[in-house]
Amino acid sequence: MTAGTDQVKPADVWREADDAKKFLDQAAIELAAVKKELDALLQVEAGSHVLDVGCGTGADVRALAVRVGPGGRVVGLDSSEQLIGRGRPAGPGAAPVEFVHGQAGALPFPDAAFDVARAERVIEHVPDPQAAVAEMLRVVKPGGQVLVTDPDHGLWAPDLDDRRLTRTIMNWWSDHVPNPWVARQLRELFVRAGAQDVRVKLQPVVLTSLAAADALTWIGKAAAAAGAQGIADAEAARAWGEEILRRDAEGRFLMFGTFVVVTGTKK
Template identity: 35%
Template sequence: MADRYVPHAFSDIDSHPDPARLVAALNRLSAHPFFAAYRQRAGELLGARRGSRLLEVGAGTGEAARRLAAQTGAEITVCDLSAVMCGEMRGCGLTRVAVADAGQLPFRDRIFDGVWADRVLQHVSDPERALAEMVRVVRPGGRIVVCDPDTGTQALELADQRLAARVLELRRTVNIRHGTFARRTPGLLAGHGLADVRVEARTLVIRDAREVGGAMGIRDWAEVYARRGYLSRPEADRFNALLGEAIESGRFLFAVTYFLTSGTV
């Protein structure tokens, strides 16, 4: 399916016509209770504490890094492939900021006490290389934490399950380079020799009508695929009508499972 891949908006933010809109979208995601909760847990798994040196790969707006530093006193470096995002992070007070490719981190071997990446490896061109780079820059005894959704676990309740399945498959194959990489992460970390590799599964469930147009942008899915030629106009219109009916009747449900994987170098 690699030939069908269309870069996710967050993969190409520097050339986006309205980067401020993407920054706002990331901030909305950060504020969602589901994401805030597992980010809190990620900090615990990292063993973040005063004086520890940590790195966030693909830090986006830097909100998680700022929060973790304020809560623990850890010294946090952030990096992102986007110069726009790095500028956003500097503007919000972060000082250890680097524009960097996750597959070629500009840091010495074994320099950090812990490294984490949140919803990043699913989008990078070579997630195995990025994971190896994360391992390289962590000292022995240090921690690695990775979180990504497994798009193979998606569920969507609409009256037409064939159309629902088609849209979910488009989400898995068109927008995200490596939608099922999350399930491979534990084995790859074990292959790098990490100890105590553990996985915590957390499922995002959306039923509230107010969230349908919010963090996950569900109301926009069919329109996006119709514009790109993956759905016909009648199919997109039918999806939108069924979505409205499901919301109105209270039957709507969308769910996807995130894997929070950690290990010790």
């Protein structure tokens, strides 16, 4: 970290903590079941042209390239040049893949360039969620599908003894992402952008270790930051953080949450 604990904001922890690739890899492991559901909802077939917005190091890009086959095309876009620099081809029998540096709110592609566009755990971070959804609709063909999924950071629920303190810290800590409630706003964003046949699906996520919870929320860092910044009494916050560690060490840790998946089609 570049600042002392008393200066750290939740958003700083999210951006700077540990290595970005390690975070993405751990999150992917925890969300394996969610990804299976997303795959089932995605209207991708052999020969499809697919855009993955916020592709990271390209794991989903490569999986999609295998799914669409050599007659298809898969493009991954990310705002991090470091992450897309780690992208690599999908291998024999897969579609050619391309990695592009760019922003979700201003996609560098012509209208109607893709059959499907997807974004997973991305809209929660972008400066303008409405622009990002509108851009994804713009670049798909008429009848094409857009799929977006994000967690609702107001719904993370750890099992801890002090309910009042847990509510206080978790409500404050949800601001570690720019758009903590965007998941519950996605349907409205799709409708405003002109999407048709907008559908909403909820996917529960159950986390039974601190490592799993940190991969999605960095809750393990919340206690020290909350105490240092006066969000909670320093001693109470310390005890709260120790309870998390104790439950994890004893195999009793539990936190669950909800991912919201929204799909829509272009006129």
